[in-house]
Amino acid sequence: MSVEVANESGTPVDEEALSLLARFVLDRLRIHPQAELSVLLVDEPAMTELHVKWMDEPGPTDVLSFPMDELRPPRDDEPPVPGLLGDVVLCPTVAAQQAVAAGHSAEDELHLLATHGILHLLGYDHADAAEEREMFGLQDEIVTEWRARRKPGAAPPGRPGRKVKP
Secondary structure (H helix, E strand, O other), rough: OOEEEEEEEOOOOHHHHHHHHHHHHHHOOOOOOOOOOEEEOOOHHHHHHHHHHHHHOOOOOOOEEEEEOOOOOOOOOOOOOEEEEEEEEOOHHHHHHHHHHHHHHHHHHHHHHHHHHHHHHOOOOOOOHHHHHHHHHHHHHHHHHHHHHHOOOOOOOOOOOOOOOO
């Protein structure tokens, strides 16, 4: 899996952890090992520019996703296909502000937002209540599993367990 993380935000971020998380999410969702993903961290002015240009909304936002090949997680009876997932753009300063309000660390918020952005690249959305339940439920499940695997003595974070059907 090719995951490129570029930090242009000027804010120190654990880029390795973001890369491992992205690989974890993609592996967890059975995305082809040759899939490519880019994660870009930007400052508030750059995020504001992107937010206005692509979403026609003012001010900075926390995460934007720009899909490329419209890859989707394969069904159980389908093999994964390679391709370019696209770009996830994160704004660490907005994430830090949200983290304070949510009562957790900025790193935890970035992990949540990166997972959210990757899910958007894979076709998940939250335009209606049913989609929101599905997307946020999966997001919470993945982030919870990621955090549990990062604890000392846990399995390596890049190797999620596979759910096997009886």
